[in-house]
Amino acid sequence: MKLLLITAITEFENDMKNILVKSGAKSFTYHTVQGFKNEKTSNALENWFASSYSETESLLFTVFVSAENSVQILEKIREFNGKQETLSKIHIALVALEQQF
Template identity: 65%
Template sequence: MKLLLITAINEFEKEVKDILIKSGAKSFTYGDVKGYKNGTENNVADNWFASSYTEIDSLLFTVFLPAENLENILKKIEEFNTEQETLSKIHVAVLNLEQQF
């Protein structure tokens, strides 16, 4: 059994849901989260109104699935990200589960 944590901007909600459903995820949860990006590597002094961080409205998906479904989901996420012209991507972390109840 695997646990996937997927983050994406709100605009990608439909696409993430489609990927999960078409890849055999039987159930998942998701909710609104605030993404945070530290912008201090940019020259803030060049912009009078700049701040050192940016908050982004995002979604966090929690998915439990059998290991055999994992590769298909990762492949579809990679394909989606490759096709994007925006800087934002779908991000995924995979955790192995030793026990489940």
């Protein structure tokens, strides 16, 4: 079992939902978050919230999936990001769960 933490700008909401559903995610949660980074020297390409100087309305998805499904989700996000012409991308952190109840 894997825990995925995914951030995306609100404009990518429907795309992200489609990626999760088509990759076999049975359920997930998401909510609005305000992304902020106060580093004037940061590289905008490395910033998860796409802006170094201001707040950005983003979404945080929390997803519990099998290892197999996590691979599919990672591949679909990589493909989606490769097609984007904007600086903003979908970002994902994958956490392996040792125990679950």
